[in-house]
Amino acid sequence: MRRAAVLLSGGLDSATAAAWALAAGFEVAALSVDYGQRHRSELDAARRVATALGIADHRVVAVDLRAIGGSALTAEIAVPKDRAAIGDDVPITYVPARNTIFLAVLTGLAEVLGARDLVIGANVQDYSGYPDCRPEFLRAFARVAGLGTRAGVEGARFAVHAPLLHLSKAGIVRLGASLGVDYALTLSCYDPPAALVHCGRCDACRLRRAGFVEAGVHDPTTYASPA
């Protein structure tokens, strides 16, 4: 049974990506990164999702990016609410080099476990804004993972799987629903007012809510603000 190392943030996307990896037959180890995010309830969500999916090997690695700063998710910058539109600019919730850092730590875990398959829930709705969700970035990272590890020296090739890359949020919700993901356990909100409560107003909440509506799938989320 091939092992895969999966990034699990506790959000809707990564929960779906983990379910994809299990359905594809991988033995899954999950990695969550505690990067000093303000919305720490993400990590609780990741633990719930791992348990619900039956992933026994779930590790949390602390990477304190606050010493670097530069993002509304780690620094004392307000998370934008009620934006008129979700545009093409890199949002201020972008954490500098986040996916590079997360995939690097995931590569370390993969190396220890003998896994050659890395799984990340990156998707098209993000890569309009976040540079490190672009397909060419993910391909280039797979090459780095191979070259930078013991396994790579021995000729192994690494793959970065991004099974949600070209899906809309509605497509992700449909896929996850068909795989039995319990989205009530996940947390997307950048600024949750309470555990398992979504603000309903930040970009992540708006994408999430619209995704369920468009997918025609029941939304189990509690939002603090009406649509």
Place this chain on the structure above:
Amino acid sequence: MRRAAVLLSGGLDSATAAAWALAAGFEVAALSVDYGQRHRSELDAARRVATALGIADHRVVAVDLRAIGGSALTAEIAVPKDRAAIGDDVPITYVPARNTIFLAVLTGLAEVLGARDLVIGANVQDYSGYPDCRPEFLRAFARVAGLGTRAGVEGARFAVHAPLLHLSKAGIVRLGASLGVDYALTLSCYDPPAALVHCGRCDACRLRRAGFVEAGVHDPTTYASPA
């Protein structure tokens, strides 16, 4: 003045690489990674080196790799002493994907500072054993750094400078001595018996000691064991 982000471990190599970056005219920001290494006096050495070189922006980012394990430098595995030879195998002091992880965090810092130049003290003596010191790895990483950052989206190219890559330890010592590096401030030992004291028996100490001898440069190091 172009900015460079430099990995500074507190060892002989990274101190020399930082001095190279300063001599090359870069405005230098230094990054040390607290990765749960057992030899934490490395971080004290990094602080001393940064101060001595006049690097005002020195950040320590905590990345707790102990949750991943797999190395004598982070886990409860004995550091080898008095090995008959330093061979071609990947040593057990190899930290899984270490340089991938360090360079990823360095990319985050570079992004925040507007730097496009990453500097690492990787060298040939290491890359016989550590896969993530190989030149093709460093080239591939530069591509990832460009693709995974905001600056890259805007067309900037990143460079990973490894000015020591093809130098022997003696060559590094000669270069650093010519640049005025005070090696008494640096720490190479994997298992230092006291602050600023080198064991003299681990691979890192043996390479260091032999480097000074071969370079014909006075060795200011205190070793606990005779040569």
